[in-house]
Amino acid sequence: MSRLDLLRLGDRREPVPHAAREVITSEPDEPAGKPALLFVGGDRRGAGIFAEHWLGHAAGRGFPAYALSVRGQGRAAEVKGDLRAWASDVAQTAASLPARPVIIGHSKGAQILAEALARYPARAAVFVAPRLGRLVPPTPAGAPPTLVVGDPDDKRAPRQMLEKAAAHYGVAPLFFQGAGHEMMLAAAWREPLDAILDWLDGTVVGE
Amino acid sequence: MSEGQFDAYGVDAAYDRGEAVCVIGAGMAGLLAVKNLREQGFTVDCYERETAVGGSWNWRHDRSPVYSSTHLVSSRTHTEFPDFPMPDDWPDYPHHSQILAYLERYTDHFGLREHIWFGSEISRIEPTGDGRWDVIVKPVSGNAARRLRYSAVVIANGHNWDPRLPSYKGQEEFRGEILHSSAYKEPARVRGRKVLVVGAGNSGCDIAGEIAVNADKCWHSTRRGYWFVPKYMFGRPGDQTMARMSWMPFGLRQKVSQFAIRRVVGDPRRFGLQRPEHALFASHPIVNSHLLHHIGHGTITPKPDIDHFTADEVHFTDGTSVKPQLVIMATGYRTTFGFCDPELLGMEGGDDGSPRLIGHMFTPRTPTLAVAGLLQADGGIFPLVHWQTIAIAKWLRLRQKDPEAAARFWANAVPEAGRRYVHGKLNDTPRHRLEVSYEVYLKALGQMIEELDGVK
Numbered sequence: 001m002s003r004l005d006l007l008r009l010g011d012r013r014e015p016v017p018h019a020a021r022e023v024i025t026s027e028p029d030e031p032a033g034k035p036a037l038l039f040v041g042g043d044r045r046g047a048g049i050f051a052e053h054w055l056g057h058a059a060g061r062g063f064p065a066y067a068l069s070v071r072g073q074g075r076a077a078e079v080k081g082d083l084r085a086w087a088s089d090v091a092q093t094a095a096s097l098p099a100r101p102v103i104i105g106h107s108k109g110a111q112i113l114a115e116a117l118a119r120y121p122a123r124a125a126v127f128v129a130p131r132l133g134r135l136v137p138p139t140p141a142g143a144p145p146t147l148v149v150g151d152p153d154d155k156r157a158p159r160q161m162l163e164k165a166a167a168h169y170g171v172a173p174l175f176f177q178g179a180g181h182e183m184m185l186a187a188a189w190r191e192p193l194d195a196i197l198d199w200l201d202g203t204v205v206g207e
Numbered sequence: 208m209s210e211g212q213f214d215a216y217g218v219d220a221a222y223d224r225g226e227a228v229c230v231i232g233a234g235m236a237g238l239l240a241v242k243n244l245r246e247q248g249f250t251v252d253c254y255e256r257e258t259a260v261g262g263s264w265n266w267r268h269d270r271s272p273v274y275s276s277t278h279l280v281s282s283r284t285h286t287e288f289p290d291f292p293m294p295d296d297w298p299d300y301p302h303h304s305q306i307l308a309y310l311e312r313y314t315d316h317f318g319l320r321e322h323i324w325f326g327s328e329i330s331r332i333e334p335t336g337d338g339r340w341d342v343i344v345k346p347v348s349g350n351a352a353r354r355l356r357y358s359a360v361v362i363a364n365g366h367n368w369d370p371r372l373p374s375y376k377g378q379e380e381f382r383g384e385i386l387h388s389s390a391y392k393e394p395a396r397v398r399g400r401k402v403l404v405v406g407a408g409n410s411g412c413d414i415a416g417e418i419a420v421n422a423d424k425c426w427h428s429t430r431r432g433y434w435f436v437p438k439y440m441f442g443r444p445g446d447q448t449m450a451r452m453s454w455m456p457f458g459l460r461q462k463v464s465q466f467a468i469r470r471v472v473g474d475p476r477r478f479g480l481q482r483p484e485h486a487l488f489a490s491h492p493i494v495n496s497h498l499l500h501h502i503g504h505g506t507i508t509p510k511p512d513i514d515h516f517t518a519d520e521v522h523f524t525d526g527t528s529v530k531p532q533l534v535i536m537a538t539g540y541r542t543t544f545g546f547c548d549p550e551l552l553g554m555e556g557g558d559d560g561s562p563r564l565i566g567h568m569f570t571p572r573t574p575t576l577a578v579a580g581l582l583q584a585d586g587g588i589f590p591l592v593h594w595q596t597i598a599i600a601k602w603l604r605l606r607q608k609d610p611e612a613a614a615r616f617w618a619n620a621v622p623e624a625g626r627r628y629v630h631g632k633l634n635d636t637p638r639h640r641l642e643v644s645y646e647v648y649l650k651a652l653g654q655m656i657e658e659l660d661g662v663k
Binding site for chain 1: 289294318450657
């Protein structure tokens with residue numbers, strides 16, 4: 001496990017300036033007392049890919065669901081940023097919600113999530129088809145329960161990558177053969193999401 | 208403990224809260240303690256004498272030192288908690304009402320409210336002899352005291368609420384009004400009056416600036432020379448500019464900053480102030496941009512230390528005198544723990560005996576009593592207190608989980624009691640005993656947390 005960075009010299013020298021963010025929301029009809037979910041994507045499409053199926057389905061199962069476009073993504077595309085700025089966008093959005101959310105990062109969004117976890121103690125962290133990059137992710141604040149989900153045949157986040165990410169957080173990866181890299185847009189989008197929500201129901205709901 | 212004490216509280220048996228930890232105070236430090244202890248899996252009972260969170264930052268509280276125009280003196284990003292950022296569209300130096308809103312949001316976001324007992328004062332804490340604590344809790348209104356037993360106590364009662372008032376010769380004869388700065392809230396109080404502000408701490412200088420534009424006349428008495436660090440240097444909050452120089456060795460950074468401040472701010476003697484005799488950072492720096500501005504506008508008249516009072520005059524050490532109607536003493540606060548024996552905290556007695564603690568947190572007397580937030584720094588202290596409470600929570604967890612490792616940690620820690628975490632030499636006045644250098648202390652906290660985590 002990587003070491004703690006208490007000094008945060010980068011941030012103390014040059015704090016990330018404010019930039020517009022896009023949040024798409026899908027609330028349950030009746031509050032079910034379940035934690036909010038915050039979805040983070042890894043490319044220019046941003047929040048949009050989660051709005052397709054996943055947000056509505058999660059809300060249908062009682063989870064208030066939010067999808068974020070960090071700067072440079074979706075409707076927040078105007079301002080460019082780097083990993084530190086994107087992680088700050090995630091921490092800012094998470095901290096602005098009424099209660100501690102579960103944060104779900106997809107693909108390169110999983111790398112943003114890994115970085116954001118050092119500056120925000122998420123209720124739980126879910127890495128979907130994570131592409132964490134070469135750097136060792138920082139130590140998460142508050143040791144959130146963690147889940148790693150992916151398709152072992154996914155060329156962009158293959159089996160070893162999933163296993164490496166899972167091992168870093170001390171968990172076992174959950175495989176969905178044939179789900180593909182962009183499982184939230186696939187025909188079988190429901191299966192992996194239901195598995196994630198089942199895991200949350202068993203891990204953090206009613207905690 | 209004597210039989211009499213039990214009788215006095217009308218409580219003869221302690222309600223045992225098992226492994227729960229007691230936190231005293233729900234201000235900034237107490238809230239951090241509750242959140243970070245809960246994160247380590249502890250049950251927490253937090254007691255707060257007021258009916259709301261926020262401690263000093265809650266202007267509704269009668270012990271709050273904030274006045275209407277209080278703003279941070281460290282910038283937002285140097286002040287926010289490391290795991291709960293302040294909104295990034297807030298200004299560089301937020302207003303005290305924003306800090307309270309931030310603490311309230313922290314409370315609700317992490318669900319801390321249900322662990323806080325409001326309107327409850329701690330009248331006493333007593334060690335039971337086996338490492339546990341009896342805590343006597345009394346409602347602020349009413350006297351039905353309760354005795355509860357906890358596995359540990361974290362003191363987070365703050366140190367900016369018990370006014371320290373100096374006594375000058377002839378002060379009793381003075382017929383004008385004398386206020387401690389903690390009682391100053393609104394500029395309405397000074398309108399049309401002649402006011403003397405005493406003390407050049409951050410609050411003394413801030414209040415003098417507020418009074419300058421509201422009172423008929425404002426004098427400002429200071430004892431010695433100070434460094435005035437502007438709120439902005441080279442277009443950025445001063446603390447960011449300083450952080451950009453942190454690659455330099457400390458001595459060089461000190462020289463460069465002194466040079467820059469002398470060049471930009473100028474020689475304080477030109478403004479009728481004394482030249483600082485100490486090096487920059489050797490004493491808590493005053494972060495203030497408007498004092499010299501007001502002196503330049505003639506709305507503040509600087510004065511040296513007070514020599515004595517007469518019935519209607521205040522005489523200064525340079526032989527001059529003024530006739531103020533109101534004197535505001537911005538002379539700081541005493542560190543007070545009314546609910547426990549001073550020896551428990553290694554206090555050497557006397558009014559200003561500061562505790563001798565391990566890492567400004569633990570008392571060498573007993574491993575289950577900790578203090579959070581009892582420090583001053585040359586930077587925002589919120590992050591320091593966050594990591595303090597992480598260290599405290601991890602220490603208490605290690606004691607339960609691995610007594611052998613805990614014993615090793617404690618054996619190494621006890622000789623560290625009273626160690627100072629400062630660059631170079633600091634002035635040894637009572638308030639400076641709480642002083643730490645931000646980076647030196649943060650590094651030490653990081654090492655302690657890694658030791659507690661078992662990282663070698």
